[in-house]
Amino acid sequence: MKYIIITFVALFAVLFKAQQETCESVSFTFSNTTWSLPSSVKEAVEKHRLKYKPPGFYYDLQQDSMEVIVDYHFETGDFDNEYQPKEILFPRVLHSYIFRFPEHPGVYDSLITTIEQTFNKKFILTKGLKVGRTLLESEKPFEYYFLTVSPCLTIGIASSPARKKKDRKVVVRFMYDLPLGRMGVIMGNYL
Amino acid sequence: MKTHILFLAFLFLTLHVLAQNENIELDPIYRVAAHDNSIKRIEIRKGEDISIDFSVNSILIKKSSGLLFLSSAPLIGQSVKTENTMLRKYTPINFSITAGLAYLNLFGNKKRRKPGINIKQFNSKGDLLNSEWLKGRNKGNSLEFIFDKNILQDGYLEIAINNPAKKAIVVRSEINSKFSGKGIVIVGDSLPHTNSEIPNEPIDGGTFGEVVIIGTTENGDFSFEADYEASLGPSGTWTVDVAPGSSGDGAPGGEPAGADPGPEEKAIVRELNKIQANKCEARYIIEHAISDPFIGPSLYINKQTVEDYLDDHNLGAGNTDGGSVENAFKHAFFAALNYCSLGSQNAQAMADLHEICDGVNMNPGESNEQWFMDDYNNTEGFEIAHSVGCNEADILAAVWDEYEHGGLHDINGNGTYQ
Numbered sequence: 001m002k003y004i005i006i007t008f009v010a011l012f013a014v015l016f017k018a019q020q021e022t023c024e025s026v027s028f029t030f031s032n033t034t035w036s037l038p039s040s041v042k043e044a045v046e047k048h049r050l051k052y053k054p055p056g057f058y059y060d061l062q063q064d065s066m067e068v069i070v071d072y073h074f075e076t077g078d079f080d081n082e083y084q085p086k087e088i089l090f091p092r093v094l095h096s097y098i099f100r101f102p103e104h105p106g107v108y109d110s111l112i113t114t115i116e117q118t119f120n121k122k123f124i125l126t127k128g129l130k131v132g133r134t135l136l137e138s139e140k141p142f143e144y145y146f147l148t149v150s151p152c153l154t155i156g157i158a159s160s161p162a163r164k165k166k167d168r169k170v171v172v173r174f175m176y177d178l179p180l181g182r183m184g185v186i187m188g189n190y191l
Numbered sequence: 192m193k194t195h196i197l198f199l200a201f202l203f204l205t206l207h208v209l210a211q212n213e214n215i216e217l218d219p220i221y222r223v224a225a226h227d228n229s230i231k232r233i234e235i236r237k238g239e240d241i242s243i244d245f246s247v248n249s250i251l252i253k254k255s256s257g258l259l260f261l262s263s264a265p266l267i268g269q270s271v272k273t274e275n276t277m278l279r280k281y282t283p284i285n286f287s288i289t290a291g292l293a294y295l296n297l298f299g300n301k302k303r304r305k306p307g308i309n310i311k312q313f314n315s316k317g318d319l320l321n322s323e324w325l326k327g328r329n330k331g332n333s334l335e336f337i338f339d340k341n342i343l344q345d346g347y348l349e350i351a352i353n354n355p356a357k358k359a360i361v362v363r364s365e366i367n368s369k370f371s372g373k374g375i376v377i378v379g380d381s382l383p384h385t386n387s388e389i390p391n392e393p394i395d396g397g398t399f400g401e402v403v404i405i406g407t408t409e410n411g412d413f414s415f416e417a418d419y420e421a422s423l424g425p426s427g428t429w430t431v432d433v434a435p436g437s438s439g440d441g442a443p444g445g446e447p448a449g450a451d452p453g454p455e456e457k458a459i460v461r462e463l464n465k466i467q468a469n470k471c472e473a474r475y476i477i478e479h480a481i482s483d484p485f486i487g488p489s490l491y492i493n494k495q496t497v498e499d500y501l502d503d504h505n506l507g508a509g510n511t512d513g514g515s516v517e518n519a520f521k522h523a524f525f526a527a528l529n530y531c532s533l534g535s536q537n538a539q540a541m542a543d544l545h546e547i548c549d550g551v552n553m554n555p556g557e558s559n560e561q562w563f564m565d566d567y568n569n570t571e572g573f574e575i576a577h578s579v580g581c582n583e584a585d586i587l588a589a590v591w592d593e594y595e596h597g598g599l600h601d602i603n604g605n606g607t608y609q
Contacts (some may be wrong), residue, residue: 057512071507079510080494082565132503133343134496137319139504161505163595164608188505 007173023152023177029118030174031066035097037176042090044070055079064101069190071096071173081148096175097189103168113174114164115155116146123147123157131181142184152177160191233348241573243350245336246363247306247327251579300435306352314346316584343496344583471548472541479537489532490541497525500587513561519568519599519607521592526572531581535573542569560602567600 027036033140034046041058044050048068050058056079059069063172072092081088101107118123123145130140160168169191175183235241276608312321475485501509501521509517529538546552546562571593579585593599598607 082513134500134503189507
C-alpha cells in the first residue's frame with residue numbers, strides 16, 4: 001500500500017512541476033538578424049530601431065521590401081487614444097515577430113523552403129478552433145501552415161485572403177508561447 | 192444461445208441508456224416542464240450581467256417551494272400535477288419496455304451519472320455564438336451549477352438540462368440580471384466607493400488630475416470642478432452645474448480645490464481616464480450625466496466590442512495602425528454602434544469633439560489626411576446604422592459590404608479595396 005501512495009505522490013509531483021514549467025526565452029535568426037522572445041516593446045524598438053505609427057504599430061521597412069512588425073499582448077484601452085506617444089505601450093510584452101513581404105510569384109514557396117531548411121523541420125497544415133470573444137461558431141475553424149520549432153516557438157506562414165486583389169502580402173510570423181486557438185486568431189492579421 | 196443472450200443484453204443495455212437521456216424545458220421564470228422536449232430560451236441584451244444559479248437534487252419533492260423559485264418535476268416518467276402546482280406522486284416508469292427494464296435495474300450501472308446543463312448563446316439573428324457545458328460542484332445533497340456572463344450583444348440563451356441518471360432530478364434555478372454600468376453614474380448610491388489610487392494615464396496627451404464634486408442633493412442636482420492638464424490641446428479648470436434634464440455651462444474658470452478627493456470624485460476621474468476621453472469629450476459626458484447617463488459606459492463597451500471584433504476577424508492592424516485600411520472598418524463600426532447606443536445627436540457630437548476640441552485640431556501633425564479619413568468613415572458608420580437599424584449583425588454585414596466594395600476611405604482618400 002505504501003508503495004502505491006509513494007508512486008502517486010511522485011506522479012502528482014511530476015505533473016505539478018510540468019504544469020508550472022514556463023517557456024524560457026528563445027532567440028532565432030531570420031534575415032541575418034537575431035530576434036529574441038519574449039521581449040518588451042521597448043527592448044524591441046530600441047534593439048531593432050523600429051518606427052512607430054500611433055496608436056500602437058511598431059515596424060520597420062527593411063531590405064527586399066520586407067517589413068518587420070511586432071505584435072504584443074495588449075490590454076483593454078491600449079488603443080483608445082489614437083495619437084498617443086510611442087512610449088505608452090513600451091511595457092507590453094511581445095508574443096510575435098511578423099515578417100511581411102509583398103506577394104510575388106515564388107515568394108511564398110521560397111520562404112517555406114528557406115525556413116524549413118533553417119530549422120530542419122517541416123511546415124504542417126494545422127487545423128483548430130480559434131478562441132475569441134466575438135467569434136461565431138462557424139467562424140472558429142481555421143487551418144494554417146505551422147512549423148513547431150519548440151513547444152514555445154511556432155512559425156506560421158500565410159498569404160492575403162482571396163478577396164484581397166491588390167497589395168497582397170505574405171506573412172511569416174514567429175509566435176512565442178501562445179495556445180493554438182490564439183495563434184489561429186492572430187495569424188489572419190496584417191495580411 | 193449464449194450469443195443471443197449476450198446480444199439481447201447488449202441491446203437492452205444500449206436502449207436503456209438512451210431512454211434515460213432527455214432534455215427538459217426551463218422557463219425563464221424558473222420552472223421546469225417535464226414533458227416538453229423543446230429547450231427554453233432567455234432573452235438577453237448587450238451590456239447585461241446575467242447569472243443563473245442551478246441547484247440539482249436527485250430526490251423527490253412533493254411540494255413546490257415558492258413563486259420565485261423553480262417548482263419541481265421529474266425528468267423521467269410521469270408526474271401528477273394539481274392545479275396549485277403541487278406534485279403529488281411520481282412514477283419513474285416511461286411507457287416502454289426498455290424503461291421498464293431500467294426500472295427493474297437488470298443491467299444497471301452502479302456508477303453515479305451526474306446531470307449536465309448546457310447553455311448556448313445566440314445573437315439576435317440566431318447565429319450560435321457560444322456553447323458551454325456548466326461544471327457542477329457538490330454542495331451537500333445537491334449539485335450546484337453557476338452560469339455568470341457579461342453579455343456583449345443582444346440575443347438569447349438556450350438552456351438544456353440533461354439527466355443521464357436513473358433517478359428523477361429536481362432543478363431549482365434563480366436568475367439575476369443587471370446592466371453593467373462600467374462608467375459614470377454620478378447620482379445615487381451606485382458609485383463604486385473605493386479608495387484606490389487615481390490612475391494617471393495620459394488622455395489625448397493630457398490627464399484628469401482632479402475632479403471635485405461641490406454638492407450633491409437628493410434630487411440629483413450637483414456641480415463639480417474638473418482640472419485637466421493637457422500636453423496636446425487646451426488645458427484648464429472648469430466648473431459645471433448640472434440639474435436633472437439640463438446641461439451645465441461648461442465654462443472654463445475657477446480654481447482647483449485643494450481638498451482630498453472623495454470616492455465619487457475618484458470614480459469620475461477613473462472612468463474619464465478609462466474611456467480615454469479628451470477634455471471636451473469628458474465635459475460633454477459629464478454635462479449629460481443626468482439626461483444621458485450611459486454615454487460613458489456605452490462608449491466603453493462599444494470600444495471593447497470593436498477592438499475585440501477587429502482582433503478576432505483578421506483586422507487587427509486596424510487597432511494598432513491608425514492609418515491602415517482596417518482602421519476604416521474600425522471607425523465605421525464604432526460610429527454605427529455609437530449611433531445606436533447614444534443616439535444620433537450624441538454620437539455625432541462625440542465624434543466631432545474627438546477631432547476638434549475648443550477649436551483645436553486634436554489630430555497631431557500638419558497633415559489632415561487622418562482627420563479626413565476618420566471623419567468620412569465615421570459618417571459612413573452613422574449612415575449605415577441609420578439605414579439598416581441597430582441589429583448588430585445587420586450593421587456588421589453592411590460595414591463589411593462597404594469595406595470590401597470601396598464604400599469606406601483609406602488614408603489617401605481612396606475607396607477601400609479599390
